[in-house]
Amino acid sequence: MALEPYVVPPVLLVLFALLAYVVRPRLIHPAGLVVTAGALAYAALVPADYELSGTLFGSGTFGFAGFDVVFVSVDPFSRLMGLIFAFIGFVAVLYSWSTDAPPTQTAYALAYVASSLGAVFAGDWLLLLFFWEVMAITSTLLVWHHGGAAVRAGFRYAVWHGIGGSLLMAAVIWHYQSPGVGTFVMTGDGIATGIPQVLAALGIGINVAFVGFHAWLPDTYPRPHIAASVFLCVYTTKTGVYALFRAFPEGNLAIAYMGGAMAVFGATFALLQSDMRRLLSYHIQSQVGYMVAGVGIGSALATAGAFGHVFNHILYKALLFMTVGVVIYRTGAESLDKIHGMRRAMPITFLAFTIAALSIAGFPGFNGFVSKGMVLYEAHHYPEYEALWYLLLLGGVGTFMSFIKLGYYVFFYGEQTHDVERASAGQSIAMLSVAALCVFYGVYPDALVSILPRASAAAHYHVFDSFQVLESFVLAATGLFGFVLVKGPLSRVGRIPDIDLAYNPLSVGLGRGSLRAVNRAIGTLDRASTSAALGTISLGSVATSGSSTETDHGHRDQPTLVERGLTTAFARRAGIGAAVILVLLATTLLLALGFV
Secondary structure (H helix, E strand, C coil): CCCCCCCCCHHHHHHHHHHHHHHCHHHHHHHHHHHHHHHHHHHHHCCCCCEEECEECCEEECEECCEECEEEECCHHHHHHHHHHHHHHHHHHHHHHHCCCCHHHHHHHHHHHHHHHHHHHCCEHHHHHHHHHHHHHHHHHHHHCCCCHHHHHHHHHHHHHHHHHHHHHHHHHHHHCCCCCCCCECCCCCCCCCHHHHHHHHHHHHHHCCCCCCCHHHHHCCCCCHHHHHHHHHHHHHHHHHHHHHHCCCCCHHHHHHHHHHHHHHHHHHHCCCEHHHHHHHHHHHHHHHHHHHHHHCCHHHHHHHHHHHHHHHHHHHHHHHHHHHHHHHHCCCECCCCCCCCCCCHHHHHHHHHHHHHHHCCCCCHHHHHHHHHHHHHHCCHHHHHHHHHHHHHHHHHHHHHHHHHHHHHHCCCCCCCCCCCCHHHHHHHHHHHHHHHHHHHCHHHHHCCCCCHHHHHCCCCCCHHHHHHHHHHHHHHHHHHHHHHHHHHCCCCCCCCHHHHHHHHHHHHHHHHHHHHHHHHHHHHHHHHHHHHHHHHHHHHHHCCCCECCCCCECCCCHHHHHHHHHHHHHHHHHHHHHHHHHHHHHHHHHHHC
């Protein structure tokens, strides 16, 4: 029997690189380039509507809890995500290799890439959930590997994504038992209305950094190795946008306005940052806001614009993290207060940064203008989204101001602060290849439109409409004028606390309270087991000697230190075991109730 050429899912293809790492860790970078190139070819060549489920290699059924697993399901949405995920994975591996990233870190990163590909090609909610959780684990390991401040940030990151995954799992289970559903397969109708939609919005909202659920993002992404940040800025939030569309394929008004709030909030807080990677991290939230707004609007053009912005954002955001990473790699400094006047010392990095900054700001002739314009156009032409249009415009002004600030202080302001080497050959190739695509898709938007889902709607959109071009120039001029006005006050702004100022003390307090409650329970069990042990010892003494348990001094015998240690250790283990059992019982009960 002939083997299908697409029978190996791209997630397994990428994981082959980890086998090379096991054989010899130094092979991880060349092997990573090979397998990400293979995943790119798979995404480009796999037939439309291809589905891989049930049987694999011609025999044997694969499933979970009696349900067939749809390993691969190809439509325009999953294909687009697979293309950009695989391509940027290839570039990020090359960048990592050129930036002295440890092999173990790149192995974690490739596992993260593989899980993301698994999620976007999954044809059912169960498999998407599985890869959703693997993404959380592998990205946490990627952060933790760097050590230092990244460990604590990675812990908070893991907690947040554990909560998000649990909420999404509850949504999927509730969806399954909703009337008329009875399947985990993604049918195109989205998550069942009511509570499942609320749970899905909250769970996915953590991954896409809804306002209020976002503080993990700027807290985590600036902490690890610079090459790790390139991977992190791509996969988690964009997989979240993909899942949000699968859950709400017809859009949702509240989600659309949450996107507008994200655009403004992220751009505002980015403008207040002096740490370069923290500034870029806030702008992930801001730009994802445009994608969320497009998904929320739900029209054909808005959806095409949302996924076009996913594609474009991955290009220019990865490029921004690479350019800033080269600056950090060469200077050792991360703050705008310590790096100035570097344009002549780092010309290729400066050129790549300029292209990326104009792309993210949505300037005509660059890719961000194409996709951002689609979302703005749709928001402007629906009365119920008029306020959203203004929010997105305000986010655009903040974007221009932020990147004028970043570029001004790093490359223009003052005298050159560091004598440095230029970007290496590998770094330059990685940056310039992505920069070229940012320009190509901006100058030839039809090339982008041709690969977008719902391309027929996008094909009728006039990218260089005079109103859209004028709108962009007005935003740019307003951003430039605004930066000139606030440049002085901004230079004196210190660290601005985010919403974590409120929830960090709360979470610490809840954590300490929970630990004290557990300790009290263990103490109670300890005392009970000690009393029981003492009673056993006393009875044994009476049976053996027939004498009183009183000593010559009239006091009861006490257990030896060994006996006390044994009973205490037993009590602690019993307490921990009881706590674990209670948690498992409660979880099982909740899941059982969900299926009733």
